[in-house]
Amino acid sequence: MRRVAGIFILIFTAGLVWVLDNPLAKLPSLGAKIDPSGKIPAIGKLLDPVNGCWANAEPVNKDFNEQLILPTLKSSATLSFDDRLIPHIHAGNDHDVYFLEGYVHAYFRLWQMDMESRAAGGRVSEVIGAKGLDFDRRQRRKGMVYAAENSLKAMEADPRTKLMMDAYTEGVNAYIAKLKYADLPLEYKLMGFAPEPWTNIKSALMLKYMADDLTGHTDDIALTYLKEALSPDQFRMLYPATISGSMPVIPEGTLFDSASLKRPAAPLDTISAKLLTNKDFTESRPDGKGSNNWAVSGRKTMSGAAILCNDPHLGLNLPSLWYELQLQSPGMNTYGVSLPGAPGIIIGFTDSVSWGVTNNYRDVKDFYLLKRVEGTTDKYWLDGQPTAFTKREERIHVKGQPDFVDVVSYSIQGPVMYDESYPAPGGLKKPLAMCWMAHRSTNELLAIYLMNRAKDYPSFVDGILNFQCPAQNMVYADRAGNIAIWGQGQFVNKWKDQGRYIMDGATKATMWGDLIPMRENPHVFNPAQGYVTSANQCVTDSTYPYWYNGDFVELRAWRLNDMLSNMNKATVQDMFALQNDTYSLLASNVLPYMLKHLPATLDEREQKYAAKLKKWNYQLSATSASASVFQLWWFFLYNDIWSGLNKVPERLFPLPERTMQLVQTTDSELAVVPQLKNFDYLAKRSFRQAMDSMATAEKNGGADWYKVKNTSITHLTKIPAFSYDKLKIGGWGNTVNAAKGDHGPSWRMVVQMGKEIEAYGVYPGGQSGNPGSKYYADFIPSWASGKYYKLLFLPNETSTRNSDIKYTWTAHQ
Amino acid sequence: MRFFVTIIIIAVLSAIAEYFLPWWTIAIVACGVSMFMRMKGWASFLAGFLAIGFFWFGAVLFRDIPNNHILSQRMALVFGINDYGVLLSVVSFLGALIGGLSAWAGALLMNSRAVKVITKKGAIKS
Numbered sequence: 001m002r003r004v005a006g007i008f009i010l011i012f013t014a015g016l017v018w019v020l021d022n023p024l025a026k027l028p029s030l031g032a033k034i035d036p037s038g039k040i041p042a043i044g045k046l047l048d049p050v051n052g053c054w055a056n057a058e059p060v061n062k063d064f065n066e067q068l069i070l071p072t073l074k075s076s077a078t079l080s081f082d083d084r085l086i087p088h089i090h091a092g093n094d095h096d097v098y099f100l101e102g103y104v105h106a107y108f109r110l111w112q113m114d115m116e117s118r119a120a121g122g123r124v125s126e127v128i129g130a131k132g133l134d135f136d137r138r139q140r141r142k143g144m145v146y147a148a149e150n151s152l153k154a155m156e157a158d159p160r161t162k163l164m165m166d167a168y169t170e171g172v173n174a175y176i177a178k179l180k181y182a183d184l185p186l187e188y189k190l191m192g193f194a195p196e197p198w199t200n201i202k203s204a205l206m207l208k209y210m211a212d213d214l215t216g217h218t219d220d221i222a223l224t225y226l227k228e229a230l231s232p233d234q235f236r237m238l239y240p241a242t243i244s245g246s247m248p249v250i251p252e253g254t255l256f257d258s259a260s261l262k263r264p265a266a267p268l269d270t271i272s273a274k275l276l277t278n279k280d281f282t283e284s285r286p287d288g289k290g291s292n293n294w295a296v297s298g299r300k301t302m303s304g305a306a307i308l309c310n311d312p313h314l315g316l317n318l319p320s321l322w323y324e325l326q327l328q329s330p331g332m333n334t335y336g337v338s339l340p341g342a343p344g345i346i347i348g349f350t351d352s353v354s355w356g357v358t359n360n361y362r363d364v365k366d367f368y369l370l371k372r373v374e375g376t377t378d379k380y381w382l383d384g385q386p387t388a389f390t391k392r393e394e395r396i397h398v399k400g401q402p403d404f405v406d407v408v409s410y411s412i413q414g415p416v417m418y419d420e421s422y423p424a425p426g427g428l429k430k431p432l433a434m435c436w437m438a439h440r441s442t443n444e445l446l447a448i449y450l451m452n453r454a455k456d457y458p459s460f461v462d463g464i465l466n467f468q469c470p471a472q473n474m475v476y477a478d479r480a481g482n483i484a485i486w487g488q489g490q491f492v493n494k495w496k497d498q499g500r501y502i503m504d505g506a507t508k509a510t511m512w513g514d515l516i517p518m519r520e521n522p523h524v525f526n527p528a529q530g531y532v533t534s535a536n537q538c539v540t541d542s543t544y545p546y547w548y549n550g551d552f553v554e555l556r557a558w559r560l561n562d563m564l565s566n567m568n569k570a571t572v573q574d575m576f577a578l579q580n581d582t583y584s585l586l587a588s589n590v591l592p593y594m595l596k597h598l599p600a601t602l603d604e605r606e607q608k609y610a611a612k613l614k615k616w617n618y619q620l621s622a623t624s625a626s627a628s629v630f631q632l633w634w635f636f637l638y639n640d641i642w643s644g645l646n647k648v649p650e651r652l653f654p655l656p657e658r659t660m661q662l663v664q665t666t667d668s669e670l671a672v673v674p675q676l677k678n679f680d681y682l683a684k685r686s687f688r689q690a691m692d693s694m695a696t697a698e699k700n701g702g703a704d705w706y707k708v709k710n711t712s713i714t715h716l717t718k719i720p721a722f723s724y725d726k727l728k729i730g731g732w733g734n735t736v737n738a739a740k741g742d743h744g745p746s747w748r749m750v751v752q753m754g755k756e757i758e759a760y761g762v763y764p765g766g767q768s769g770n771p772g773s774k775y776y777a778d779f780i781p782s783w784a785s786g787k788y789y790k791l792l793f794l795p796n797e798t799s800t801r802n803s804d805i806k807y808t809w810t811a812h813q
Numbered sequence: 814m815r816f817f818v819t820i821i822i823i824a825v826l827s828a829i830a831e832y833f834l835p836w837w838t839i840a841i842v843a844c845g846v847s848m849f850m851r852m853k854g855w856a857s858f859l860a861g862f863l864a865i866g867f868f869w870f871g872a873v874l875f876r877d878i879p880n881n882h883i884l885s886q887r888m889a890l891v892f893g894i895n896d897y898g899v900l901l902s903v904v905s906f907l908g909a910l911i912g913g914l915s916a917w918a919g920a921l922l923m924n925s926r927a928v929k930v931i932t933k934k935g936a937i938k939s
Contacts, residue, residue, distance in 0.1 A: 002922075003922060012914065013840055013911060013918055021836075043907075045835075047904045049869050049872035050872055051831070051836065052836065054884070057879075057883070058884075186884075
């Protein structure tokens with residue numbers, strides 16, 4: 001009897017252990033909260049006090065001092081951490097400095113690097129299962145791996161960037177090799193996988209991930225549809241190539257050198273057939289623009305030194321996209337933010353120059369409609385000749401399922417991203433090939449390498465001219481007092497409207513032609529106005545000799561130009577204030593018109609809000625209720641206006657700034673946009689809609705603007721317990737401090753380039769990627785409230801006797 | 814006395830085992846020690862339960878207290894629990910339960926053989 005009981009209990013216990021040692025598939029409601037794959041991880045393994053998640057509970061007073069033995073180092077090196085855990089790497093040679101950057105990235109951010117490079121290359125399904133398949137397929141069809149392979153060839157062909165990548169990869173792998181299960185980042189334990197060795201292609205993929213984030217979106221397909229759906233007058237009015245009054249990146253009136261290339265003549269064939277009949281546009285227009293940068297010459301500053309500022313806006317996630325550090329080797333002393341997964345510093349300063357970037361939205365991605373040879377799948381017509389596609393097999397491993405194999409055809413233009421099996425947004429089930437600058441064999445890492453060593457303007461320019469894709473507005477300031485800005489990227493000499501719409505892919509005549517020589521990219525050095533600024537706006541006025549189009553926005557640029565042109569004796573504090581500026585130029589321009597059209601009778605509550613709005617200062621500050629009322633009212637009004645134009649799908653509404661301009665002319669010439677004749681009706685209706693939403697907001701925790709808009713920083717797994725929401729921060733996309741729902745200033749930097757470099761910065765995250773570390777999100781409160789940290793910029797020497805240094809890693813061979 | 818010694822042996826051996834081996838070796842240790850120590854009935858269960866319970870609770874506190882509960886609070890929320898103390902208790906209980914059951918199973922299996930031998934001789938009636 002006892003034996004039976006004993007065996008029974010033994011089996012029961014073994015069963016219990018088995019259950020706790022394996023992921024559970026059947027509890028999706030809880031599972032989704034824990035792991036993106038929807039499974040509950042192996043609970044026993046996860047909660048094991050010795051090796052499970054508890055091993056990631058980093059003591060708050062952890063002593064980070066370490067002696068590292070790293071046999072492949074060329075000489076000894078040190079990493080000095082300050083009290084914010086920013087490493088200052090001092091190495092005797094380039095190999096060691098990049099090796100240690102890789103090592104320290106992996107030490108603090110391994111899971112993030114791993115996950116992001118998987119995402120870039122369409123390998124998410126390997127770890128989260130079939131849920132990731134659509135995403136992976138899309139990445140592969142876009143040619144992400146193809147692009148990274150092409151760039152890797154260029155990066156490995158240059159000895160400088162080859163050294164950089166090889167050393168970085170070695171460093172990451174030196175760290176991975178030391179890991180036991182207990183040491184793995186928490187997310188690996190939750191998701192049930194383990195790191196694999198790092199490779200150079202992963203770094204290349206990380207850089208392409210940025211290129212895709214910044215140049216991946218294009219309106220070509222949407223504009224093709226709209227051009228056909230709207231009358232030519234309406235189309236021109238609603239979607240102008242350049243918004244009137246644009247204050248371009250390169251100040252108006254700047255003299256451009258004459259073009260060395262002649263603008264090509266447009267071929268006759270356009271695509272006239274009605275391509276898109278379906279207005280079911282599912283691809284959202286990414287609402288992700290918000291980056292600003294500017295440099296103010298010493299003439300306009302209190303100290304007499306130039307000041308450079310940058311706040312690139314990107315998706316807000318944890319672990320943060322950026323990792324802050326200083327790199328020192330012979331000939332290089334640079335500080336700034338790096339991209340975990342890639343060597344070098346992307347935004348920052350050296351001991352001589354500083355630089356910052358905003359995205360340059362010139363269109364570098366075009367689509368071609370192909371004509372397949374009837375009855376075949378592997379040939380298309382090109383200038384009357386049947387031409388074979390090149391095929392690329394994309395094998396996607398799916399956790400718990402057989403591999404998914406997608407064979408992607410490549411035409412002479414590029415990968416056939418969309419076809420019958422993978423329809424384009426708008427429902428176009430025809431083969432569309434994509435031609436994208438990011439597919440080319442470009443070496444942005446060389447630009448990083450040279451910028452990180454720049455001594456002066458010429459050496460800086462020599463560096464950035466290697467930066468091809470994603471194109472960036474690169475702002476510059478140096479200790480000699482110079483300022484400059486470049487609309488830098490690799491562009492094609494296009495005829496007017498080339499690539500603005502889907503092009504005919506059956507002829508070579510529509511293909512991209514000559515590349516514009518880099519030195520002819522728009523730029524300005526020490527302009528008379530005493531400052532330069534960019535905020536994703538149009539790059540030049542119409543005198544620039546080459547034709548381009550792009551997805552530009554103007555509101556922030558207007559505000560910045562307004563502020564900077566009136567600024568004298570500027571201090572770093574003025575710059576902090578400007579980066580955190582929440583003045584809405586949109587509101588100041590449209591609200592007076594909207595207030596003229598309030599409903600005739602208002603109840604007490606409506607009167608209260610209307611009275612407040614009339615006195616409002618147009619600041620979208622965090623605790624303002626008027627900001628909430630305006631934003632909601634505008635939101636409904638904007639949507640009501642454009643949804644009335646029923647041929648335009650929601651995702652393709654004209655820009656807010658264009659809408660603003662049209663609203664301002666409601667009384668005059670608006671025959672082409674009939675909805676605006678109903679402006680009075682729409683304004684009244686949308687006011688009531690806004691009041692309803694305000695009532696809901698008041699019931700659900702408050703009408704303060706920050707609560708209504710809910711700026712959140714979400715962990716990459718979307719686990720709420722590792723994320724932050726309802727951050728107390730003002731602003732929106734129409735203000736300089738463009739803190740939106742899940743998108744905002746990813747790194748705010750202010751550098752005064754005086755005799756001593758005085759630099760400040762903050763980013764929404766923390767140096768550690770470990771949710772169990774006190775360094776995981778410790779910068780968020782400062783970031784939200786607009787505070788800055790003074791950056792510790794150490795001289796390039798070995799001494800680590802500095803009272804600001806808290807911990808030291810000494811690395812020996 | 815033997816009861817307390819058993820607790821200590823299980824706790825120490827499972828701590829050593831878990832450091833090098835998968836977490837579920839605590840079950841093997843508890844079972845084996847219970848057999849070896851000829852534990853009986855509920856006492857065996859209690860010994861295994863307390864040994865692993867104390868070990869796990871102690872080990873979790875050892876990580877959690879210096880961490881100011883940063884991780885435990887987050888992990889509690891991951892499991893939909895608002896109080897990290899509940900999570901620590903659940904974790905310790907899970908370990909304790911496995912320890913108790915394994916020790917009990919060990920005791921029953923060991924005793925069943927012993928009992929058989931003795932009853933053959935007819936000396937002791939179980």
